[in-house]
Amino acid sequence: MPRKDQRRWGECYLRGLMLDGRRKSIQPMAERLPDGNMQALQQFVNQSPWEWEPVRRRIAERLCGVITPEVWVVDDVSFPKCGTASVGVARQYCGALGERANCQVVVSVHAATDTASCPLEWELFLPEEWASDHQRRRRAGVPDEVGHVSKTRLALGLLAAHDLAVPVIVADAGYGRSVWFRTALEERGWSYVMAVDPMEVARLADAKPHQPAYSGPGPPTLPRYREAPRSLRTFITADTSFEEVTWRQGGKGTMTSRFAVLEVRPSGKEATRTAQEPAGGRGSWDGVLPLRTLLVEQPRDAGEPTGYWMSDLPADTAVADLVRWAKMRRRIEHDYRELKHGLGLDHFEGRTWRGRHHHVTLVTRRTRPRT
Structure with missing residues (x-):
């Protein structure tokens, strides 16, 4: 991060994620931290223009160097939400509840072996109803170039986001049933x-x-x-x-x-x-x-x-x-459970595109390869 104040509040936010406490949203973290400042942490996560992509790439390089993954796991995780203003919220299937509900869905890629795993990349799924709702998009800060893209296409983009060697890719039937997705992996030489x-x-x-046999006029059969x-x-x-x-x-x-x-x-x-x-x-x-x-x-x-x-x-x-x-693929369930219960992956209360991506990046930064 280029600025001193960004590094200061980034370090403060990370300590807040690691400290004990039921909620890892900004207000309770600021109250627990001796140097916590709710307004400064809000600004750092929701408005500060630091780029999350290079941070995630560096995290992925370091974590893959530690665990030497045998597979990359593709999946998605949902966050139940009230209201309609939080970015990407829509009535859709919510895995956390096991039914259709109002929620956000984030596609993720994780590195895994038999004994360790860690998240590498995330991308927020933007439902179709958000594609043309310009007022909601503007309020949530959704970039103009971002539209409705299927989860399989989001996953393909996440897999291609790094220069790392891609091992065997595994996923559940939600992704495996897409012949297009499997063919796209084959075309890139990924097993x-x-x-x-x-x-x-x-x-x-x-x-x-x-x-x-050819039976008459027209193109051959x-x-x-x-x-x-x-x-x-x-x-x-x-x-x-x-x-x-x-x-x-x-x-x-x-x-x-x-x-x-x-x-x-x-x-x-x-x-x-x-x-x-x-x-x-x-x-x-x-x-x-x-x-x-x-x-x-x-x-x-x-x-x-x-x-x-x-x-x-x-x-x-x-x-x-x-x-x-x-x-x-089972290891991704362990990752989600630890990220939610231990690091507050689903505790973020902001509504913006930037804030959601900043929060999941910081949660990933505090991840240690789970063994």
Whole structure:
């Protein structure tokens, strides 16, 4: 931070986040701090023009150097809010409450291993109703260039925000069900293991398209598959071979389950469209959908699978590695819990775009890699 007063109040705000106390909003922090000044802290967080992006980049470099992450986890966290003035607030699904409610949603990327994790990047999701509400945008200080962008596109921007080497990317089905998102990661050379919806459709690995005979005037008929795509859950039969895998030691003992690995060809309109684009368009496409690796979990005492993950890693990747990476997504729940309960991630009471980004950056600055 370039100015002495910014550094002073930044250090003061960080101490306030670390001190014991139920609330980590500005007024109670200022009252607990011997040198606290509510007006100065308000100005530092909500109005001071310091840039948060370079601060986060530096934090990410230092934290990744400490824990050497095996995966980056993509997810989002919600903050229930009253009223309509706080930036990005809308009635939408709120994970904190498990239902639709008035809330803010922030997309995040975290670095993780089996034994440690820490947040790297954040971006506020701006609902569609905010895109054209100029009065609300002006009051909340939303920059003119910021509009409504899907969470998957926000996540892609966060992943590309650093010059760090990107390891395997993992996410829940909220992101994994987007074929566009998975394809965008592949185009950038990033590997992933993402949870997917069992109702997503695919074809067998050995399925081949055929070229129908030309039947008269008009453009040639495009290659097509003879059989219809099937949902992923139909790929698991009594003959499917499962392997028992242990991926970590949990608080209640060893975490073990059965997993199967299959090769499939994701299908459907979005998968077909994304497969056509690299070929130069619909007319140049040979009709072959790409192979992907499907990881399926079915515990021994379960009557059907309990989890599905799609990956662009080859099918001969060690099953233990696929399982370990897929299961590392759990660490983000530990991060959110510690950031909320210990550092006041959800205690910010300001309403502005700048204030929200400043607060989550300062909370991240006080994070120590959780082990």
